[in-house]
Amino acid sequence: MYKSELDKHIQNNSLSNSFVLFGESSFLIDIYTKKLTDIQDASTLSYYHDEYNFNSAKAHLSQASLFGGQNILIIKSEKKVPKKDLDILIDYCEKNRDNIFVYAYYGSDHKTYNSKSAFGKTTAMSVRFFNPSQSEAIFALSQIARDKKVNIDNYTITHLLNIHHCDIALASNEIDKFRVYDRTITTKDVDNLVFGLALVNIDELIKKILNKKDFRSELENILEHGEDEIRIVTAITSYLTQLYMFNIYIRVNGAPNALEILGYPAPKFVVDEKAALSIKFKPSTYYKLHELLLESELKMKSSHVDKSAILLSTLIRVQQLL
Structure with missing residues (x-):
């Protein structure tokens, strides 16, 4: 069973x-x-x-x-x-x-x-x-947080999961750190306590890339602190998939609904930001971006390759496709 x-x-x-x-x-x-x-x-x-x-x-x-x-x-x-x-x-x-x-x-x-x-x-x-889906992982972590009397919403739990690349065991180990706060835990708290140095997270890197801004210093910062190139690519792919879901929902319904798109409520500023970014790109662009990222991920998984060079080249090509 x-x-x-x-x-x-x-x-x-x-x-x-x-x-x-x-x-x-x-x-x-x-x-x-x-x-x-x-x-x-x-x-x-x-x-x-x-x-x-x-x-x-x-x-x-x-x-x-x-x-x-x-x-x-x-x-x-x-x-x-x-x-x-x-x-x-x-x-x-x-x-x-x-x-x-x-x-x-x-x-x-x-x-x-x-x-x-x-x-x-x-x-x-x-x-x-089986490994839990994202919604199952969020629910499980919310139960753990409730048992430990940690006040944290599903959006912040998702942020915590993303930091640990959806590894629910690692994310659950972080919950105890938040017991020092007698208030609602924010994503900033997660960055401060989990990263320790409040590093620029991957979401900020992705937003710079998609807004066609210079992203190299953020990329170097993340790589210097031990992040893996393949995980960066998969995080970007996941982020784009989410934006594409926003894009489709808005084109069909006229306005975004985080609960129906993501499966959980998100703060209004996050929904507005993702909605505005999602409609900047055509469906054909999303297809080309996903194709590029998946090909790059496959190349990185081959032996004896310079993953950093492939990653930088890929991100530059992403901006060229936008």
Whole structure:
């Protein structure tokens, strides 16, 4: 099953008591492992990576809880636990519904578990987690911020995600930094605390490029602070895609609507700025720009190339197409 199905079981209180969690998103595997095992007064035994021992794991599920509550077994590993071990541990949960077993597999070989018949006729839930979409990542981070009593809106969360190139795990680690503020967090706060030096961010670089202004000092600044050339190209491509969505929406509806275009409300000045910039270019120009950027990204991914030279050449050609 997938995350959406597991969410429905959680909502309907129809969960099993044994789970195999795997997939592309380690962040979501961690989140749901904690969610499924966060039970007060339970007797919990956790194994991390090479610590796993079958005999002690089996003994933990087979004995009565020392605290008179539930026994919980958690195994987190990039290595596969033998299938026969899993079958036995799951069977202990089948026989005793007070037990809870979560196997969080962080490896990349998903074939063993990606099947409804993987665990026969047991009630074990095998769940695959894909990397979250942007809207899912924003929602997850807003939940984390709410739990930590950090007041931050979806626009600022998106800015934080963009800084970390949509890596939700890295972005979530930043939330604690904002607990020092007893007010709403702004994008300026994010720049100050996440960058540390309040570096010129990629959005400002992109706006200079698209307004046909000299961008070289900003580009040098970003590269000097360790930004990767390929990530700059993908950020520009993403920004242009967003502008194209504004362009299409405005041509069809006459005015922009951030909630329908982006999936979340954005400040009026941001919407006005993107709307004004988006209508400056024709659809054919967007097509040529995307084609150029995708070709350049492919070149950069080849071996033994000067990525900085390709990037500078690409950005100059972008301005020539505008």
